[in-house]
Amino acid sequence: MHFQLDPETATFRDEVRAHLERVLTPEFEERVYRSGVSHDHDFVVGLVDNGYFAPSWPPEFGGQNRNAWDEQVLKELTMRFDAPVYLSETTRMVASIIQQVGTPEMKDRILAAAMNGEITIALGFTEPECGSDVAAAATRAVRHGDSWVINGSKMFTTNGHIADYIFLLARTDPDKPKHKGLTMFLVPTTAEGFEAQAVWTLSGERTNITFFSDVRVDDQWRIGEVDGGWQVLALSLQDEHASGWGPHLARLLEHAEHWAATAATPNGKPPIADRDVRRRLARAAMETEVSTLLQRRCVWMVEQGEVPVAEGPMSKVFSTEALERASQDIVEMVGPDGLRSYLEPTAPERGRFDHTLRFSLGTTIYAGTSEVQRTIIAQRGLGLPR
Ligand SMILES: Cc1cc2nc3c(=O)[nH]c(=O)nc-3n(C[C@H](O)[C@H](O)[C@H](O)COP(=O)(O)OP(=O)(O)OC[C@H]3O[C@@H](n4cnc5c(N)ncnc54)[C@H](O)[C@@H]3O)c2cc1C
Structure with missing residues (x-):
């Protein structure tokens, strides 16, 4: 390796x-x-x-x-x-799925435009009543001849208010076992009956709750087989689960080091002269390094033709929890000033400590919560029973 x-x-x-x-x-x-x-x-x-x-x-x-x-x-x-880049990443991820399982017409219509930035695609998996157990999706798509009529709502459809399409998980057969009655669609957001309402998060990010009220789409907007949505979704979840968040930690560390070397203190020495400050910085530096290596291990595996089924979740869990730990620790190290607002010119490091702390809390939730990732590691990586 x-x-x-x-x-x-x-x-x-x-x-x-x-x-x-x-x-x-x-x-x-x-x-x-x-x-x-x-x-x-x-x-x-x-x-x-x-x-x-x-x-x-x-x-x-x-x-x-x-x-x-x-x-x-x-x-x-x-x-x-x-x-x-969040909307670009979801667009690229869906484009890659279309490249693998899309019809020739879908490829012609979507791929080139998605890859040259002309169209964008948001993800519509989570619902108000289910997120981790995404296969429990209740949004319904009912076939009428050559088209489908969609009714339901999706929660946290990030960028759904500006995207051109929603990559939508819908239930097409409520009588089959839950993983077997799902189908994926690409729903144009210009379709009548689609609506996005803002949901603001702790980090200042806008996401959305989206509503589908008798949204009619032609069958050509289906991706994959009817009732074969779980297989299509799996391609996307695997991609999401393999994300590493170490670079956010690296950015935080860079600002913390800068603060420690330059901030004024009552005794005239920079904070870095304090052993406790050095200890906290060293811990963040070690966890940054481990996060980088865990993520690069996944890249190496992909290069070898392997799928990082458990290694991706290991990278995601470690890097996001390390980001949370370090954000908390660094705010404690800087003291009350560390909580002054992001982009406030007089806040230390323009308030990046405050922002990273707020931002870090979401990272252990989206793209699969830490609990869900640990279950994947336990079952698929370590072979433990369900
Ligand atoms: C800022 C933000 C942006 C997002 N963007 C998108 C997006 O663009 N598209 C999209 O589809 N979704 C998006 N999500 C949704 C995200 O993927 C879900 O929030 C996440 O999957 C968790 O689902 P939930 O919120 O329903 O929580 P729940 O699934 O209800 O989980 C609640 C708690 O229970 C735990 N839990 C649940 N099941 C188990 C289990 N089996 N074992 C152990 N613990 C369990 C969870 O870990 C969590 O701690 C976003 C979320 C946020 C916060």
Whole structure:
């Protein structure tokens, strides 16, 4: 196993970093935060124009035929810079599923437009009554000839108010066992009967509750087999579960180190002179390193043709819980000033300690809660009984 980047990937990383440093100005960061939306069309166009939107895809889809390591450094950097890529990521994830199981017509209609930033796709899995047990989805799709009529609601449809499509999980046969009566659709948000209402989270992010009231879609918007939705969804959940959040920790650490080296104290010495400050920074630094290695192990496995079924969840659980631990610890280290608002010019590090603490709390919930990830590790990684 190796964790090192080869020279070509290191060059690619430097190019991407230079691009992000150029476009992610403090004014841009402020605008994105105030909007609560992790998406910016011009930013996406910049990624597409440079071949950074989906570098491992072939050139006809704007890619560069790059490898999994190149994708990984791009992911690490966009996270490290807190770039507004959430909607791009869900779009790319669904595009990749369409590439695997979509009809030729669906591929023609969606793939090129998704990969050049013209269309966007949000995820509609969770419902007000079920999230972890996503197979219990109750949103109904009933067939009428060549079309489907959809009724129900979805919770936390992040970016559902601006996306062009919702990748929707719906129940098509209520009489079959719950995993066997589900079907996936791509629902245009322009369809009559679709509505998105804002739900604001602790971190300042906008997500949505979405409603589907007699939404009619043609059968051509179905993805995969009728009642075969669980297999299609599994492709997406696996992708989500394999996410690593170490770069957010790295960013927090960078600010904490800067604060420790420069903040004024009553005794005239910088905080780093205090042994307790050094201990807390060292712990965050170790957990950053472990998070990076756990995530890179998944990339290495993918490169070997293996699926990181349990290793992905290990990376997700460790990195998100480490982010929570470090955010809490660093706010305690900085003291009350650490809770001054994000982007307030006089707050230490422009309030990033406050923001990361609030932001970290959601990371152990979405893309599979820590409890759900631990169950996957126990059952599929360690072979423990259900
Ligand atoms: C900011 C944010 C953005 C999101 N964006 C999206 C999105 O774009 N699209 C989308 O579809 N969803 C999205 N989600 C939903 C997210 O995936 C769910 O919140 C998550 O899966 C948990 O589901 P739930 O909220 O229904 O909680 P529940 O499933 O009700 O869980 C409540 C608690 O019980 C625990 N629990 C549940 N089942 C078990 C079990 N079997 N064993 C042990 N413990 C268990 C959970 O771990 C949790 O602690 C988002 C959520 C948030 C907070």
